[in-house]
Amino acid sequence: MIKFFEKDPYSPIQYVYEIDKILYKTRSQYQEIMVVENPYFGRMLILDGVVQFTEKDEFFYHEMLVHVLMHAHPEPKTIVVIGGGDGGAVREVLKHDTVEKLYFVEIDKEVIETSKRFFPTVSCEIDNEKVEIHNVDGAEFIKNHKGEFDIVIVDSTDIIGFAKSLFTVEFFKAVKEGLKEDGMFVTLSESLHFHKEMVVDVQKTMGLVFPIVDLYTAPIATYAGNWWTFSAASMKLPLRKIRRPIIAKTRYYSEEIHIQCFLPEKLYDKLLNNRLDW
Amino acid sequence: MIKFFEKDPYSPIQYVYEIDKILYKTRSQYQEIMVVENPYFGRMLILDGVVQFTEKDEFFYHEMLVHVLMHAHPEPKTIVVIGGGDGGAVREVLKHDTVEKLYFVEIDKEVIETSKRFFPTVSCEIDNEKVEIHNVDGAEFIKNHKGEFDIVIVDSTDIIGFAKSLFTVEFFKAVKEGLKEDGMFVTLSESLHFHKEMVVDVQKTMGLVFPIVDLYTAPIATYAGNWWTFSAASMKLPLRKIRRPIIAKTRYYSEEIHIQCFLPEKLYDKLLNNRLDW
Numbered sequence: 001m002i003k004f005f006e007k008d009p010y011s012p013i014q015y016v017y018e019i020d021k022i023l024y025k026t027r028s029q030y031q032e033i034m035v036v037e038n039p040y041f042g043r044m045l046i047l048d049g050v051v052q053f054t055e056k057d058e059f060f061y062h063e064m065l066v067h068v069l070m071h072a073h074p075e076p077k078t079i080v081v082i083g084g085g086d087g088g089a090v091r092e093v094l095k096h097d098t099v100e101k102l103y104f105v106e107i108d109k110e111v112i113e114t115s116k117r118f119f120p121t122v123s124c125e126i127d128n129e130k131v132e133i134h135n136v137d138g139a140e141f142i143k144n145h146k147g148e149f150d151i152v153i154v155d156s157t158d159i160i161g162f163a164k165s166l167f168t169v170e171f172f173k174a175v176k177e178g179l180k181e182d183g184m185f186v187t188l189s190e191s192l193h194f195h196k197e198m199v200v201d202v203q204k205t206m207g208l209v210f211p212i213v214d215l216y217t218a219p220i221a222t223y224a225g226n227w228w229t230f231s232a233a234s235m236k237l238p239l240r241k242i243r244r245p246i247i248a249k250t251r252y253y254s255e256e257i258h259i260q261c262f263l264p265e266k267l268y269d270k271l272l273n274n275r276l277d278w
Numbered sequence: 279m280i281k282f283f284e285k286d287p288y289s290p291i292q293y294v295y296e297i298d299k300i301l302y303k304t305r306s307q308y309q310e311i312m313v314v315e316n317p318y319f320g321r322m323l324i325l326d327g328v329v330q331f332t333e334k335d336e337f338f339y340h341e342m343l344v345h346v347l348m349h350a351h352p353e354p355k356t357i358v359v360i361g362g363g364d365g366g367a368v369r370e371v372l373k374h375d376t377v378e379k380l381y382f383v384e385i386d387k388e389v390i391e392t393s394k395r396f397f398p399t400v401s402c403e404i405d406n407e408k409v410e411i412h413n414v415d416g417a418e419f420i421k422n423h424k425g426e427f428d429i430v431i432v433d434s435t436d437i438i439g440f441a442k443s444l445f446t447v448e449f450f451k452a453v454k455e456g457l458k459e460d461g462m463f464v465t466l467s468e469s470l471h472f473h474k475e476m477v478v479d480v481q482k483t484m485g486l487v488f489p490i491v492d493l494y495t496a497p498i499a500t501y502a503g504n505w506w507t508f509s510a511a512s513m514k515l516p517l518r519k520i521r522r523p524i525i526a527k528t529r530y531y532s533e534e535i536h537i538q539c540f541l542p543e544k545l546y547d548k549l550l551n552n553r554l555d556w
């Protein structure tokens with residue numbers, strides 16, 4: 001049994017996993033890619049030493065990243081997923097029959113190849129005919145599209161590192177330009193326990209650009225701090241409301257979870273005003 | 279810098295903490311007690327190799343353990359805290375002016391002494407005149423009291439180990455006998471991520487004894503799985519309703535959190551029927 005020590009410089013707790021076997025390890029143009037087998041979590045994808053997901057519980061993250069906005073939007077047809085090379089977000093988006101076109105913008109095509117090879121249950125929809133893959137920088141892709149998208153989903157690695165450009169006011173402005181008039185946007189924004197300042201930063205930067213900004217959370221066991229946040233924005237429609245029938249094929253997301261996952265209003269207000277007492 | 283590797287046999291992720299200094303280490307009649315200093319969390323109490331709380335974020339756990347029932351009860355006067363030798367639960371209970379008597383039943387008096395010495399902000403109310411300390415086994419204490427308590431709170435170590443007797447049907451029956459006719463009871467019940475079967479076990483065992491059983495959660499960064507559950511029971515009154523003005527002196531608990539912390543009904547139903555898909 002080998003031990004894998006996660007290398008997350010922004011976590012005050014280091015997570016250590018037992019590894020039965022390292023199935024794959026390579027270095028792409030952008031990052032180190034590793035696939036390991038853990039006795040509890042099954043296969044795990046690790047990028048630059050940080051666990052991205054595990055076979056056992058990836059659905060918590062992927063469902064929550066995708067389905068909240070997909071149900072808040074009245075008719076999501078054209079979707080962009082930036083990052084998420086594993087295909088987990090793509091799989092969830094395509095559970096919605098309204099979707100006509102999915103731009104899948106993953107800069108590192110080796111992540112896609114790795115997922116196809118080692119994570120068939122995650123990558124299963126990547127070759128769906130509605131999916132158009134672009135192996136380019138997400139910020140560059142977005143800049144070239146105006147008023148085209150119903151929903152833009154950022155499924156990047158942590159805010160630090162090379163995903164940083166996806167959390168700037170410039171990027172958010174480009175997303176806004178890319179959205180239709182009732183378009184919506186969601187991105188991960190780290191943990192309310194350990195990265196509260198980062199959460200506030202993302203929220204305030206989004207607030208400079210979008211008329212509606214909100215925050216919801218989900219419990220993700222393998223992410224540092226675990227109490228994981230998703231920062232969401234909308235051009236017109238509030239995000240807490242469900243506007244479509246709930247799709248049946250989810251394991252965690254539900255109508256109840258949609259309502260409950262948003263930060264309660266007073267707590268949210270405290271967060272934005274830096275009055276959270278931790 | 280030393281590293282502390284947590285020894286939690288029931289967690290598939292091992293948590294590792296940096297330690298500036300081991301401030302205290304001893305072995306009591308019941309367990310190994312250690313106090314360490316961590317650069318992020320401040321002082322931490324570790325029992326038998328498992329982190330019990332940290333100075334920085336103990337309030338999440340202690341507030342959620344105590345205030346949900348203390349606000350669901352119309353007039354909590356006589357309270358029992360079993361375990362919780364650090365005094366954190368005692369401190370929270372005594373924020374309620376209705377309280378006339380608090381039986382503090384901690385089998386290991388060395389935990390109390392350690393907390394008084396190293397955690398003054400946690401142990402601060404242990405010597406309050408309303409508190410009556412009993413250094414005996416919680417199950418033994420409860421057996422000798424009938425119809426006396428408004429609320430019984432179990433703040434033990436993990437379900438495994440020597441706290442096991444606090445999770446049996448015999449113990450729950452003794453608690454029931456100890457409660458007044460509208461009495462309430464709460465105990466920790468591990469993580470919905472990693473210990474789902476234990477959660478269900480506790481819930482079902484409580485269901486054999488109490489007319490009303492419920493489940494709420496809180497995000498606790500230093501507990502394995504993090505998505506932490508509290509199993510609660512009531513003799514008469516449903517627990518999701520707030521029956522008293524919210525006390526002002528909390529950092530996380532609030533009216534909003536009270537409502538939001540309970541497991542949504544369908545998810546709860548799935549859990550109890552072993553239909554959760556993870």
